[in-house]
Each structure stands twice: as structure tokens, then as C-alpha cells.
Amino acid sequence: MSEVFNIIEAYPNLTLAQQSxxxxxxxxxxxxxxxxxxxxxxxxQKNEQEKKTLIAGLRKIISERMDLQSISEVRQESRWMVxxxxxxxxxE
Numbered sequence: 039m040s041e042v043f044n045i046i047e048a049y050p051n052l053t054l055a056q057q058s059x060x061x062x063x064x065x066x067x068x069x070x071x072x073x074x075x076x077x078x079x080x081x082x083q084k085n086e087q088e089k090k091t092l093i094a095g096l097r098k099i100i101s102e103r104m105d106l107q108s109i110s111e112v113r114q115e116s117r118w119m120v121x122x123x124x125x126x127x128x129x130e
Contacts, residue, residue, distance in 0.1 A: 039068065039096070043103045061104055062111035069116035077119065093123060100124045
């Protein structure tokens with residue numbers, strides 16, 4: 039996720055609003071897609087420590103790289119999970 043955000047942020051012809059929208063589209067797909075979602079990946083971790091480590095990494099990226107505008111543009115069915123991770127709530 040961090041690498042995709044690096045590419046989006048480095049693209050010279052994108053405005054901040056366009057970057058925000060692309061991040062929202064990308065993260066929305068990660069949290070709710072026809073393929074394996076982030077939630078399923080979290081559930082498949084071997085133990086609670088691995089789950090906590092993965093969630094902490096997601097929280098760091100979301101907190102540092104997504105502003106409120108980006109999060110507000112995430113598709114509605116995914117936005118609640120992005121906000122839960124950002125604010126440290128349980129993902130169960």
C-alpha cells in the first residue's frame with residue numbers, strides 16, 4: 039500500500055485533489071473487492087501478534103498518508119473500516 043501511495047504522490051501531473059481521489063479508490067478496493075480483501079488477510083494471520091502488527095502498519099500508512107479528504111472519498115462500504123483502523127478501534 040505504501041509503494042502505491044509513493045507512486046501516486048510522485049506522479050508530477052496530479053493535483054493534491056487527484057492524488058487524494060486515487061488513494062481513496064485504491065484503498066476502497068483493498069478493503070472491499072471481489073478478490074481477497076485486507077480484512078480477510080488480517081483474519082488469516084497465524085496469531086494475534088501478526089494481526090496486531092499488520093493492523094499497526096495499516097494504521098501508520100493511513101494516518102500519515104491519507105487526510106480527511108482522502109478518507110471521505112473512500113467508497114462508503116470500505117470507509118468505516120479505514121476509519122476504524124485509523125482510530126485504533128477493534129477490527130473484529
